[in-house]
Amino acid sequence: DQQVKQNSPSLSVQEGRISILNCDYTNSMFDYFLWYKKYPAEGPTFLISISSIKDKNEDGRFTVFLNKSAKHLSLHIVPSQPGDSAVYFCAAMVRGGADGLTFGKGTHLIIQP
Amino acid sequence: DAGVIQSPRHEVTEMGQEVTLRCKPISGHNSLFWYRQTMMRGLELLIYFNNNVPIDDSGMPEDRFSAKMPNASFSTLKIQPSEPRDSAVYFCASSITGGREKLFFGSGTQLSVL
Numbered sequence: 094d095q096q097v098k099q100n101s102p103s104l105s106v107q108e109g110r111i112s113i114l115n116c117d118y119t120n121s122m123f124d125y126f127l128w129y130k131k132y133p134a135e136g137p138t139f140l141i142s143i144s145s146i147k148d149k150n151e152d153g154r155f156t157v158f159l160n161k162s163a164k165h166l167s168l169h170i171v172p173s174q175p176g177d178s179a180v181y182f183c184a185a186m187v188r189g190g191a192d193g194l195t196f197g198k199g200t201h202l203i204i205q206p
Numbered sequence: 207d208a209g210v211i212q213s214p215r216h217e218v219t220e221m222g223q224e225v226t227l228r229c230k231p232i233s234g235h236n237s238l239f240w241y242r243q244t245m246m247r248g249l250e251l252l253i254y255f256n257n258n259v260p261i262d263d264s265g266m267p268e269d270r271f272s273a274k275m276p277n278a279s280f281s282t283l284k285i286q287p288s289e290p291r292d293s294a295v296y297f298c299a300s301s302i303t304g305g306r307e308k309l310f311f312g313s314g315t316q317l318s319v320l
Contacts, residue, residue, distance in 0.1 A: 125307060127308075134313065134314075135313050135314075136210070136297050137249070137297075137309075137311050139308045139309065142307065182249060186307065188307075192262065193262070194251070196241075196248055196249035197248060198248035198249075199248060
């Protein structure tokens with residue numbers, strides 16, 4: 094049973110437009126959420142995170158929104174650039190818990206010129 | 207900083223053979239993680255170490271898998287005997303002591319078991 098779900102395996106967006114990547118989770122104990130970005134032949138790299146006490150966190154072109162009641166988070170990239178083409182993994186954890194990060198399967202974002 | 211270093215980058219082996227994957231974490235990072243990535247299951251945590259001690263190995267699929275961390279700068283993941291279903295990308299990651307959030311990943315080892 095997947096606790097972190099990214100239901101869109103891929104997403105194509107035109108350069109300059111907004112990219113919205115979605116993530117749903119089932120474990121209500123999760124209190125910290127992260128997005129990782131992965132280029133081909135490289136390992137994932139940390140992008141942005143949000144604590145459950147917030148509903149928004151912004152870092153430059155990247156903003157993560159958290160809706161706890163819906164158990165849903167999203168990553169917005171504005172404006173989208175060609176270098177944003179990558180696989181994006183959503184991850185969640187219980188801070189102070191015994192388990193590590195639980196990852197989704199990833200969404201492949203393709204930025205079209 | 208060299209980052210997390212994994213070797214080999216690619217490994218092709220035959221079913222039944224022993225496979226050893228290697229990892230050098232970032233200097234000063236005392237937590238080390240082994241993940242496996244497959245299309246079906248995404249990124250799964252296999253095991254993690256804190257100060258060279260295995261803390262959680264519940265993700266290790268079966269007894270054919272074993273991991274060691276003899277010192278702070280080296281870890282191995284061994285599969286013996288290997289099977290075709292073990293084919294995947296295996297990532298090693300490290301973080302500051304006790305941190306399980308912001309992980310620094312290596313480039314991975316692409317394992318193919320024929």
